[in-house]
Amino acid sequence: MEQRTNSPYPRVDRPMLAVIGVLLVLSCVLFFASDRAHDWRYYQMVFQGEVAQKFGAERADAVTTGIQQIWVADLGRADRCITCHQATSWKGFEQADEPFRTHPVEPLQAHPVEKFGCTACHGGQGWAVDVLEAHGEVAHWEEPLLSETLGQAYSLTGNKGALIQMNCNICHRYDRETRGADAINLAKRLVDEKGCRACHTINNRGGRIGPDLTRVGEKAPEQYDYSRLSGQQTAFAWHVAHLKNPKALTTDSTMPNFGFNSEQAQALAMLVLSWRPADVPAAYLAGAPRTDTPTAEQIAEEERMRTGPGAWFVETGCVTCHSIQVYGVRSPAQIGPDLSNAVEDVQSRFGRTIDDFLAEPSGTMAVVLSRQIILTPEQKAVAIQKLREAFAIYQKQQAEKER
Amino acid sequence: MSLLTRVLKFRSAGKAGPAGVEPEEAPGVRPRLFWSLWPRSDRDAGDAVTSNFLLHWFPAKVSKSSMAWSYSFWLGTITAALFLLLTLSGLPLLFLYVPSVERAYQSVKDIEYVITFGRWLRAVHRVAAHAMVITVVLHLARVFFTGAYKNGIARNQQRQWNWVIGVVMLLLTLFLSFTGYLLPWDQLAFWAVTVGTNIASAIPGIGPTVRELLIGGRAIEQATLIRFYVLHIFFLPAGVGVLFAYHMWRVRKDGGLARADREEIAETPRDVAASPTKTYTLLGVARGTSPTVTARSLEAPGTSVNAVPDLMRRAMIATLGTIAVISILSVFIASPLEEPANALITPNPAKAPWYFLWLQEIVTDTTIHLGSFTINGAFIGGVVLPGLLIGLLTVWPWIDKSPRQVTGDWFPRERRTQNLVFIAVLVGILLLTYIGMELRGPYWEWFWPWEAWPTVPGRI
Incomplete structure (x- = not known):
């Protein structure tokens, strides 16, 4: 009935179509295989073996399989760490090697796992289910697992973890x-x-x-x-x-x-x-007040310094670096020299008078007085006046000491 | 007798009923949405042909030269196959992706890590999207090189308008890809879209308004995400779908590929005496006297073949081959997902999507500081140049005055100059794209391939 045209195409195209059919089958095999190939399948198999060895086949059958996660709605975290770390809640794996070690009980009492998940404390990428990605040791993940291995990489001198x-x-x-x-x-x-x-x-x-x-x-x-x-x-x-x-x-x-x-x-x-x-x-958040309040002694000392004879130096900010022992002013950082004997100290350090130095400071003081503590000439005069008074007291103290 | 015919015969014999009354026959086409697999009459069987969309997509006969792999490289078919693949792989992603700034990144992570076949699906969608940008451009280049936007011999040809439709579809494809780029809501997405939309704000006068309209505000935020999402999953694909249908329809109306015109011009059609053996079969289901037609030389058995099965088979090879290749590539090509989007931290360098990198490169190259004056590169590279190129591309069929005899011919002498200019522009764009992709490092500084970029620091 049907007259076929004398077409050259079937001879070439049919095998080609067949090859593409094979490619399609191959692609199915490949994407199925790639979807199956996850680290956790291996670890779950090993863990079942470990349980069977320790507690018998019956309990091994009860080991959950498939992707496991702890969903903490409050934190918006889905932590799938327990997919591989299956022993975390099992008794009897306290001495085992990771990934099959029992989680220490003590930290979990204050931080129940269903409220905190895993990554809130440990770091790592809770979404992932393969070792490298889950431990966050991949590009574009900024919260790596805060493990002992990482501590060793930083050569922590104290506790590696x-x-x-x-x-x-x-x-x-x-x-x-x-x-x-x-x-x-x-x-x-x-x-x-x-x-x-x-x-x-x-x-x-x-x-x-x-x-x-x-x-x-x-x-x-x-x-x-x-x-x-x-x-x-x-x-x-x-x-x-x-x-x-x-x-x-x-x-x-x-x-x-x-x-x-x-x-x-x-x-x-x-x-x-x-x-x-x-x-x-x-x-x-932990129960402590929402700011770390200074202790009573700290408040008392600050009050004493603010109202005492050295108050000017406290207000101006010199106290940041300098103590003035004669006024009972103690700098928390004590970076600079004590100002009690600044009058003679400046002379011996810089070979200039205190008036000259404050007018044209050099070194660190040049930076501080030009950027952080800006003083008017009147204020500088006050400073010199106060420093001379301090020096007078200082000399008196030294004289008493010598005697 | 084909197997199908035999089955159909058997069924219709069984359905004849005890009274043996044939269903009523009426002249004219019966509008029916679907044709029956189990026709009760010859009429029903004929409907299988007259109402079959796929059989009408292609002509009954097609010239051998149009079939050749080396003429069209089947780039249009491959592009259509990619669009189909993108639609199919996009559907399951619709169920999994959440278009909100709080959840988008997380949902993509889930697709990557725990959804069954999720990583592969996302890779298919991404690889196919990048491939589609490439094949659309290649298809356009093929049509240009063969002058296939030119009208040949048949009446009422409107090839130039199909070319314009094609240019619009190229732009839609780029915008589809660009809108999809934002959706993972990671640093790569956020900053690529930042760079892309900043270029839009260089349009004089209305630039900032255009950008605001595009991203739904002054910053890339939830409003941008939902805008891009809705465009990406509905309006742009629907637009491409409608234009694609029209594109195909026009190809049929214009007499198929321009190649076919060329043949008719080359050899003057002559009437061949109607031969009693020349019949058209209708999928093998029509029996009895078939229509006998006067064949023209083009339709002589030597120069053309039946669309079914030869053209259909090749279309199948192109489509399934594309699907197979993309599917296999997607197993091995991982889709990137960087840190969550952060408006406060600009990655260095911040790059536009790769198909806009030639523009970004031009923008930086034409931004010149002369003392206190700055020549705004974004205006030249982002507005003037692409606008000029797209404009020229659109009206080119009316500018090209080459003789119609060279329609459907690769690199004819008569079109040598314009083909060379087109190649030069294309090579220039490719070169700038390569520079932008591979040779530009932090601060857009030049890095040769053998020079290492500075390492990106981590937190801990």
């Missing part, structure tokens, strides 16, 4: 001391001892000579200047190096070198990076 304390302090930032967060506690003591607040505002309280540090932890890693930093280029590494020697990273910095050792610098860097707004509901 201390980095996780950064996340403790997001909620516990107003605590004077947080149980279990030794590095953060050390850093908080250093902040008090070294008088960081003399220059920096921290938790909305403190001086304005240095940058406000209340939210410095959310500064983006790209926003630091790494040109003078060798080694790892991360915000954490930058802070450690900067705390050890500020001028080495920021040449025109007026921040003094406090001679922190590695452990102190690392602890302070952790504290600094933990200072970022907590995106958690208020109920999650």
Whole structure:
């Protein structure tokens, strides 16, 4: 019936269509396989084996399979870590190696897992279900797992697992001391001892000579200047190096070198990076008051200095760096020399009189008096007057001592 | 007798009923939405042909030269296949993606990590989208090089208008891709759209208004996301769909590919005596006396073949081949997803989508500071130049005065100059795109391929 045209095409095109059919089948195999190929399938198989070995086949059958997650609606976090870390809530794996170790009970009592999830404390990428992505050790994920391995990479001198304390302090930032967060506690003591607040505002309280540090932890890693930093280029590494020697990273910095050792610098860097707004509901924040209030002694001393004979120096801001022992004024930072004997001290240091020096200051004081504390000639006259009075008292004291 | 015919015969015999009454026959076409797989009469069987859309998409016969892979490279078919694939892969994504600034990034993460086949689906959608931009441009280049926007011999040809429709579809394709770029709401998306929409604000006078209209405010925010989303999933694809249908219809009305015209011009059509054996079969379902027609030389068995199955098979090869290739590539090409969008942190460098990078490159190259004067590069590179190119492209069929005999011919001598200019512009655009993609690093500084970019610092 049908007259076929003498077409040359079927001979070539039919095999081609067949090849494409094969390609389509191949593509199905490939995308099915790629969807099956996830690390968690392997780990779940291994865990079932471990359970079977320890507790028998019956309990091994009860091990949940498939992707598991802890959904914390309050935090907007879906943490799928337990897909592989299946032993976290099992008794009997306390001594096992990760990923099959039982989670220590004590931290979970105050931080129930259904309220906090995993990544709120540990870091990492809760959405992911493959090792590298989940541990956040991939590009474009800025919250890596705060593990001992990472601590080792930074050669932490103290506790190698201390980095996780950064996340403790997001909620516990107003605590004077947080149980279990030794590095953060050390850093908080250093902040008090070294008088960081003399220059920096921290938790909305403190001086304005240095940058406000209340939210410095959310500064983006790209926003630091790494040109003078060798080694790892991360915000954490930058802070450690900067705390050890500020001028080495920021040449025109007026921040003094406090001679922190590695452990102190690392602890302070952790504290600094933990200072970022907590995106958690208020109920999650630790019970301490929402600002770290000074102690009664601190308030009393400040009051005494403000009203005493050295009040002028406190008000003007000299106290940030200088103590004036004769007036009972104690600088929290004690970066500069005591001003009690400034009259003779300036002469011996610079070979100039105090009047001359204040009119035309040099060195650090040139920076401070041109940028941070601007004095009118009248105020400078007051300063000289007060310094001479202090020196008179100082000489009297020295004379008494000699006698 | 084909298998289908036999089956149909069997069915119609069974359905004849005890009284043996044939269904009523009436002249004229019966408007029916679907044709029956189990026709009860020859009439019903014939309807299978007359009301079959696919059989009317293509002509009954098609010239061998139009079939050739090396003439059209089937780029239009491949582009249509990509559009189909984009629609199909977009449908499941519609159920999974949440167009809100709070949830969008998270929903894409879920698609990537835990949705069954999610990563592959997203990769298919992305790879096909990039491929479609490429094939649309290649298709346009093919039509230009062969002068296929020119009218040949048949009456009422409007090829120039189909070319204009094509240019509009190119722009729609670019905008479709651009609107899709924003949806993951990551840094890459946010800043690419920032760069792209900032170029729009360089239009003199109305620029800021255009940008505001585009992004639904003065900053890229929720209003932008929902605007881009609705454009991306409905209005732009619908626009492409409607124009595509018209594009196809026009191809039929204009007598198929320009190549076919060329043949008719080349050999003067002569009447061939109607041969009693020359019949058209209608899918093998029509029996009895078939219409016998006077064949022209073009339709002689030597120069043309039946659209069914030869053209259909090739269309199938192009379509399924495209789907297979994209599907396999998508298993291996991971889709990027950077940090969540952050208006406060500008990645360095911030780049537009790759198909706009040649514009971004021109914008930076034409931004010149002379003392306190600044020549605004965004106006030249973002408005004047692309506007001029698109404008020229649109009206080119009316500017091209080459003889109609060269319609459907690759690189004819008569069109040498314009083809060379077109190649020069295309190569220039490709070169600038390559520079923008590969050779521009932080602060848009020049980095040779062997020079490493500065490392991007991390937080911890």
